[in-house]
Amino acid sequence: MTGAGYTWDFSFLWAYRSLILTGLEVTIAYTIGTIVLGLVVGLVTGLLRLSRNPIITAPLVAYVEIFRCTPLLVQIVWFYYALPVVIGVDIPAHVAATLVLSLYTGAFYAEIIRGGVNSIERGQWDAARAIGMRRGQVMRHVILPQAVKRMIPPFMNQSIIQLKNTSLVSTIAVADLLYEGTIITAATYRPLEVYTMVAIIYFIVLFPLTIAAQQVERRLARAD
Amino acid sequence: MIEIADLWKAFGPHQVLKGVSLRVERGSVVAIIGPSGSGKSTLLRCINLLEDPDRGCIRVGDREMHFGDSNRATPGDRELAAFRAATGMVFQHFNLFPHMTALHNVMAGPSIVRRLPGREAEDIARGLLAKVGLADKAAAYPSHLSGGQRQRVAIARALAMNPSVMLCDEVTSALDPELVGEVLGVIEQLAEEGMTMVIVTHEVAFAHEVADLVAFMSDGVIVESPPSQLLEHPENPRTRSFLARFHRFVGSFSGTQ
Numbered sequence: 350m351t352g353a354g355y356t357w358d359f360s361f362l363w364a365y366r367s368l369i370l371t372g373l374e375v376t377i378a379y380t381i382g383t384i385v386l387g388l389v390v391g392l393v394t395g396l397l398r399l400s401r402n403p404i405i406t407a408p409l410v411a412y413v414e415i416f417r418c419t420p421l422l423v424q425i426v427w428f429y430y431a432l433p434v435v436i437g438v439d440i441p442a443h444v445a446a447t448l449v450l451s452l453y454t455g456a457f458y459a460e461i462i463r464g465g466v467n468s469i470e471r472g473q474w475d476a477a478r479a480i481g482m483r484r485g486q487v488m489r490h491v492i493l494p495q496a497v498k499r500m501i502p503p504f505m506n507q508s509i510i511q512l513k514n515t516s517l518v519s520t521i522a523v524a525d526l527l528y529e530g531t532i533i534t535a536a537t538y539r540p541l542e543v544y545t546m547v548a549i550i551y552f553i554v555l556f557p558l559t560i561a562a563q564q565v566e567r568r569l570a571r572a573d
Numbered sequence: 574m575i576e577i578a579d580l581w582k583a584f585g586p587h588q589v590l591k592g593v594s595l596r597v598e599r600g601s602v603v604a605i606i607g608p609s610g611s612g613k614s615t616l617l618r619c620i621n622l623l624e625d626p627d628r629g630c631i632r633v634g635d636r637e638m639h640f641g642d643s644n645r646a647t648p649g650d651r652e653l654a655a656f657r658a659a660t661g662m663v664f665q666h667f668n669l670f671p672h673m674t675a676l677h678n679v680m681a682g683p684s685i686v687r688r689l690p691g692r693e694a695e696d697i698a699r700g701l702l703a704k705v706g707l708a709d710k711a712a713a714y715p716s717h718l719s720g721g722q723r724q725r726v727a728i729a730r731a732l733a734m735n736p737s738v739m740l741c742d743e744v745t746s747a748l749d750p751e752l753v754g755e756v757l758g759v760i761e762q763l764a765e766e767g768m769t770m771v772i773v774t775h776e777v778a779f780a781h782e783v784a785d786l787v788a789f790m791s792d793g794v795i796v797e798s799p800p801s802q803l804l805e806h807p808e809n810p811r812t813r814s815f816l817a818r819f820h821r822f823v824g825s826f827s828g829t830q
Contacts, residue, residue, distance in 0.1 A: 470668075472664060472666055472668035473668060473670065475618075475623055475662075475664060475668060476662075476664060476668035476669070476670070476727075476730075477670075477681075478623060478653075478654070478657055479621060479623065479657055479660075479661070479662040479664075479731070480657070480658065480661075480681060480682040480686060480730065480731065480733075480734050481654045481655065481657050481658025481659075481682065481686040481734060482654065482681075482685060482686055483650050483651060483654045484650055486685055486686070490681065490685050491670055491681075494672050495670075495671065495672050498672075
């Protein structure tokens with residue numbers, strides 16, 4: 350196949366529209382589901398990481414760094430193929446995919462939350478404690494309201510990346526958009542059109558979200 | 574009112590307080606002056622336990638805390654919070670809560686810590702904003718206030734807890750010169766009303782004027798004597814050299830007094 354001799358033809362894709370739509374639904378479901386679960390994991394991890402007790406923080410540091418410093422693709426493959434051997438229980442693909450994606454993005458969220466809280470000036474703690482607030486009250490009424498504002502932009506960026514990250518679950522046969530693309534390719538032998546279409550769909554979903562994220566960021570900056 | 578006995582505090586290898594003792598009578602004002610790094614701010618932060626002293630004893634009103642005594646349990650979060658609630662503190666950099674209006678900054682203590690109903694907390698806060706001359710700025714956020722206004726809101730916020738003592742940590746050091754007066758005016762008014770205060774300041778003239786006692790602090794220890802005597806005829810050589818440098822720096826100081 351030479352570059353000049355190839356005739357592009359996207360028309361056959363129409364026949365696969367329901368498959369593509371199902372794939373997109375799965376991709377969006379994994380994105381939203383793992384963002385929510387990841388946020389729970391990240392919130393708990395990020396706030397507990399602020400503890401001064403190393404018995405609490407050491408395992409959390411280990412978790413965050415292991416997930417941040419290994420490739421997501423390797424994590425997915427390892428949880429699906431290696432973990433069942435270690436624990437002696439089979440893990441279905443959708444469970445492994447959800448688990449890894451949530452833990453992976455949760456590690457990043459944890460750092461965003463910890464960083465946001467730590468970015469608030471020491472003087473805010475001093476002033477709040479000086480009028481008699483207890484630790485939890487300082488956190489709830491003084492630190493978090495300010496920190497959340499600073500966490501929103503990195504949180505949105507990480508969540509946008511998460512939608513793209515879900516494409517890696519296709520490697521363990523979870524039927525997301527990319528996986529449906531490989532199915533269509535296998536049936537039609539037209540990978541160029543199929544992967545072009547897949548790329549365009551990701552772009553159509555993500556581009557408006559990045560614009561929205563920029564606008565939120567600008568509005569937050571103005572409100573300061 | 575305040576009694577500090579043999580207070581020690583180190584940050585790592587650096588010994589900041591080396592056995593400080595200080596008595597402040599009810600209704601009196603003590604000013605602490607001295608060179609930077611002499612431990613003035615640390616002493617103040619220890620009085621309301623923002624710093625944990627290594628050793629010694631602090632009594633404010635009828636609450637007493639002992640440190641460095643292994644037989645006693647270290648005070649818990651609840652106990653510390655209650656102790657701090659009874660001592661107001663004002664900081665060099667104001668430390669207002671930027672996400673709250675002036676009114677809500679002042680209401681924070683009464684409504685969050687004392688859990689007063691909203692209406693009651695608001696009445697207290699509005700009264701105190703009026704007292705510091707900022708009744709019309711209740712709805713303003715700190716970012717829309719001048720330094721002097723911010724510091725006056727911060728004073729109102731501390732007063733809202735109805736503290737038995739006020740601690741002021743270089744409250745005019747971050748202000749433009751023309752804004753210093755309005756803040757000192759409020760402090761002076763509090764002194765006249767009989768508020769017990771400990772003031773760390775670089776305004777030697779102001780210390781002289783408002784304080785019943787000027788304590789000179791140097792290298793982690795306190796040298797104290799009545800204001801006129803200390804400022805005009807310092808006996809301690811360290812006090813003398815500090816004030817000499819200060820007079821040369823300000824120039825006009827001796828003339829205005």
